[in-house]
Amino acid sequence: MTCPREKRGAGTATHRWRQRRRDTRTNEIIEIAAVSNEGKNQVFRADKGDIWYFPKGQGHTIQGLTDPGAEYLLVFDAGDFDSTSRTLNVADWLIHTPPSVLAKNFGVSNNTFKTLPKALGSIFRGNLIWLGGGNARTFDFEAGDTAVFPDNSGHYVENTHPTETLRYLEIFQSDKVVDFGLEQWLALTPPDLVAQILNVSVETVKSFKSERGILVKGKE
Secondary structure, three states: OEOOEEOOOOEEOOEEEOOOEEEEEEEOOEEEEEEOOOOOEEEEEEOOOOEEEEOOOOEEEEEEOOOOOEEEEEEEOOOOOOOOOOEEEHHHHHHOOOHHHHHHHHOOOOOOOOOOOOOOOOEEOOOOOOOOOOOOOOOOOOOOOOOOOOOOOOOOOOOOOOOOOOOOOOOOOOOOOOOOOHHHHHHOOOHHHHHHHHOOOHHHHHOOOOOOOOOOOOOO
């Protein structure tokens, strides 16, 4: 359980948790934007006493709308919850992804994300209360290699061979698998808020595709 506070105009960086979360407003008005794993999105305002719920892994952001700021209570379904290691922060993800990969994924130039914020926190334009984990690794794999992606971790696979086709086997430890792309997630979040979080233009965000993509071809 935690109780963050946001000044007017301040918002949480777009993120998602590995735990289910139930929140309640304690004062003032906030705007909430959420995107489900099925590609459905919702933007709504919450007033004092309102309650909302985010299922595990659902991308969301919260922005304070009134003075002197917004305060709300967060309740998680895990007693050992650690926001630093169990929060997938979009800006943190992009910072640790090669520009060439981002360019392919979003269909933009390599310079589009050169102004990504360097200092990360779950609340921007206000006091930073949680620092992002910043844990990222890049590996080069050959035939026969294996890899494990932890639950709810952002990742990509890129074929770096100039001529050969990449084929690989995916195995999941669950009978239900949810695969939600980064571009679709950001495209379904209010563009002005995404632009502020990533420090890019609103026009760039509006160019993102809201349909789920599986394979992305790089520019010739």
